[in-house]
Amino acid sequence: MTWLFFLLVALVVVTSGRAVAYYGDVLAEKTGLGRSVIGLVLVAATTSLPELFSSTSSLLQDLPEIAVGNILGANMVNFLLLVFLDAFHPYPVTARASQKHALALGLVLLLLATVGLGLLREVGLGRVGLAASALVPLYGFALWLSFRYARRFPQEEALEREAYAHVPLRLAMVRYGAGALVLVAAAVVLPVLANRLAQETGLGGGWVGTFLVGLITTLPEASVVVAAARLGAVDLAMGNAVGSVLFNTFLLGVGDLVYPKPLLGVVAEGHAATVLILQGMVGVVLMGLMYRSLRKLWVLSYDNWGVLLLYLLAMAYGLALR
Numbered sequence: 001m002t003w004l005f006f007l008l009v010a011l012v013v014v015t016s017g018r019a020v021a022y023y024g025d026v027l028a029e030k031t032g033l034g035r036s037v038i039g040l041v042l043v044a045a046t047t048s049l050p051e052l053f054s055s056t057s058s059l060l061q062d063l064p065e066i067a068v069g070n071i072l073g074a075n076m077v078n079f080l081l082l083v084f085l086d087a088f089h090p091y092p093v094t095a096r097a098s099q100k101h102a103l104a105l106g107l108v109l110l111l112l113a114t115v116g117l118g119l120l121r122e123v124g125l126g127r128v129g130l131a132a133s134a135l136v137p138l139y140g141f142a143l144w145l146s147f148r149y150a151r152r153f154p155q156e157e158a159l160e161r162e163a164y165a166h167v168p169l170r171l172a173m174v175r176y177g178a179g180a181l182v183l184v185a186a187a188v189v190l191p192v193l194a195n196r197l198a199q200e201t202g203l204g205g206g207w208v209g210t211f212l213v214g215l216i217t218t219l220p221e222a223s224v225v226v227a228a229a230r231l232g233a234v235d236l237a238m239g240n241a242v243g244s245v246l247f248n249t250f251l252l253g254v255g256d257l258v259y260p261k262p263l264l265g266v267v268a269e270g271h272a273a274t275v276l277i278l279q280g281m282v283g284v285v286l287m288g289l290m291y292r293s294l295r296k297l298w299v300l301s302y303d304n305w306g307v308l309l310l311y312l313l314a315m316a317y318g319l320a321l322r
Helices: 002-031 035-047 049-060 064-087 101-120 130-152 169-201 205-216 219-231 234-258 271-291 302-321
Strands: none
Touching (some): 002 035, 002 205, 002 219, 035 234, 049 064, 049 169, 049 219, 049 234, 064 302, 101 234, 130 234, 271 302
């Protein structure tokens, strides 16, 4: 029965997440925001609402393992979405994507390295941790640097003018708000079901948070990638995936403020292995972006085979540690 409820909540997350992403895009047009803002802030933040509220709800229910596992697992799934996109593209996506994503990937590495330090040895500053607290200003720095870069090198893509002329601004705001509320409600339920599944299956809270909750809360991003694949908008898909990883990692700093103890200091050190594998995924995608190979091995490019193998390695390692 728990599995049935879990799948039902997953369906709600998909439906409401797609509505949030769609009407967020409508609001971007109506308010005059450009694609750089949409990819980095609006789309990434709106599709990451499940991670925000699911992890916060987990911490308020004293489930730090599921909260941290959810965020790190969602990050891995975001890179896995690039594998999905690559499988349905005639050419390697990293060969088609703009090399401007290298800056965002480098910033992701910076934030992940900070998380890794906190997991290995967090320094407590009262009820917060030094490494986790540093994630907040680092994310602000990442946004500032990305906006400066966007001004120096204007985006080639632009929003089609009046693409949503048939949708009134007020209607878009109402439906965006309704979708966000449903998404929040579903995300709050997820940690309870995940904790129950961890007890019933014996898989452990860290593994369930990383590979079940992390998968479910990334479904809104998946819907965006599917839509981008149909349109051939590789840069939009990659920008959303990388922006979501950046935002999710920043959420560990937010979670540290919510939890009464230094968050990274109370969870299992096994999460550090997930961070290392995530850094490996970033490195593989960076190599693909810079090398720009036009060849594939069966249905995937060489770099995306690497991302897929790293994800499977993380699952196996997580099971071995439980």
